[in-house]
Amino acid sequence: MGEKIKQAIGIEGTFKETVWPMIQYCFANIFMGGGGYIISMYFTIFLTNVVGMELRYATFIMMIATVWDGVNDPIMGLITDRTRSKYGRHRRYLLLSIPPLIVSYIMLWNSFGIDGKEHPTIAVCYYAFAYILYKTAYTMVDVPHTAMLPTLAPEYNKRTQYTSVSYIFNSVGMVPSYIILLIFLSIFGSSDGLSKTSKMPFLLTGIVLAIVYACSIFATFKTCKEPSSLDEELPPLDIKFAINEYIQVFRNKSFRDYFAMSFFWQMARSFFSTTNVYYITYLANLYKYYPTFNAFAGVFETLAFPLNYALTIKKGKSKCGAVVTPFMIIGLLIALFVKPVTPGGSVTLTLVLMILGGAVLYPFGMSGLGFVSNNVLPDLTDVDELITGRRREGVIGTFNTMVKQVTGGIMTFLVGTLLNAFGLVTGNEGVYIEQTETALWGIRICVSILPAISAIIAYLLLKRFKMTKDDHTMIRAAIATKHKYGTVTLSEYERERCELLSGYKLEKTWLGTYESEAEIHTLDKDENGNYLILIEQEAKLKKQLAEAE
DSSP states (O other), rough: OHHHHHHHHHOOOOOOIHHHHHHHHTTHHHHHHHHHHIIIIIIIIIIIIIIIHHHHHHHHHHHHHHHHHHHHHHHHHHHTTTOOOOOOSHHHHHHHHHHHHHHHHHTTTTTTTTTTTSSHHHHHHHHHHHHHHHHHHHHHHHHHHHHHHHHHHOOOOHHHHHHHHHHHHHHHHHHHHHHHHHHHHHHHHTTTTTGGHHHHHHHHHHHHOOOHHHHHHHHHHHHOOOOOOSSSOOOOHHHHHHHHHHHHHHHHHHHHHHHHHHHHHHHHHHHEEEEEEHHHIIOOOOOOGGHHHHHHHHHHHHHHHHHHHHHHHHHHHHHHHHHHHHHHHHHHGGGGOOOOOOOTTTHHHHHHHIIIIIIHHHHHHHHHHHHHHHHHHHHHHHHHHHHHSSSOHHHHHHHHHHHHHHHHHHHHHHHHHHHHTTOOOOSSSSSSSOHHHHHHHHHHHHIIIHHHHHHHHHHHHHHTTOOOOHHHHEEEEEHHHHHHHHHOOOOOHHHHHHHHHHOOOOOGHHHTTOOOOOOOOOOOOOOTSSSHHHHHHHHHHHHHHHHHH
């Protein structure tokens, strides 16, 4: 990477010391970007059109797996926070995730002869087990991986750089995964639509991608280092303590604002992504253009990245969401005007509307709140430490995957239930299926109206998030001072900001309790305005990471 490029995106330091650790950390994003992407686009319609399952059963499987995901995420968060090892708290779980990932991903795309129409109960049990196993493997990667970031990148902008590189690696996982599936579908499938004859391309895709994803996770495990956790204290563990750990998180005002915003953003995203394939296949009757729509969507989501990054670095982590989210809302509302294309009819207007709304404006605007959500999460760990006095990256990181997975699964089941209630007929065998007007409005509600309402709520909630770069740096300095001296003395303004972000009076937090009120330890800065104690802390972290090598 050239010096001019590094300067343009705000990266300081050498490739070996700065850029390479980011790459090492983000290898696992190839799996997290690619695995879920293929599932969100194809898994539901694979179950209905290839396996032959009814839509209500297919979406029920998605919900059951995410209920389990809601259970195993908090467990994984507690496990990582309580892990004591010279290799750190998180890395070992990446390695342990590889066997269940390989097995589950192949099972997801191969029924071993089970027919969803003839044996619905057996098919539901089989795919529910496969998806639950996949969710377990995903949690074993995502929760520890997310929890590592606040330690590896304690600075406000450095975390943004790590997150930005992770977006690149997400794309590295998404694009080739999609291309691999399209290649197998073009060789072994049909351009008219998915049917029971389309089993082979999905099986081959599952095998190839399982190997690729396993290698990416192993690369992060092997190359990414974190400080030893052997000397960290362990609080006692019981059921009451475990429940209180998560209740305590929601008492954090910054976390509540983040959670509400992320929840409604994910709700909008899940409504659209679940319905999109049915919207293209049964409302527009243009399934053969499905790869084209996805290609456009990927391009315009990627094109939003430089703008999101620049706004984040220059204006703060919530600015990009405020600027680009309206494009998402407009894109969703355009779907209301799409009408079916009958056999032999003109496709021009429908194509233009679908590409403009769902493949250009929606993905471009959707990326903004996604960028905010991923960038803000690590900073919540520091607000949580202000309140509790402990590092709980695992507990905080749990909610990143739990919001995405649980919300997505529930929305998928809700979409399936709604479409079934509106009378949508699935099971395309390469022939035109004329849907009732009621069924078409069911699709419009799920692909446009409900996600647009959710996106508007998320956009409004974004305004509630108040943390700035200066706030975050000040909080880190206050925490470091408290750890070093047992007490910290804040100015009136610093005190007000801590109380605003935490939702607590300072004296009710760990930061505001004093071991010796007679001592005064203010937040000292150098001539450039940098907190001296953070400079000291950064040097200590570099030493610990060097020792981990």
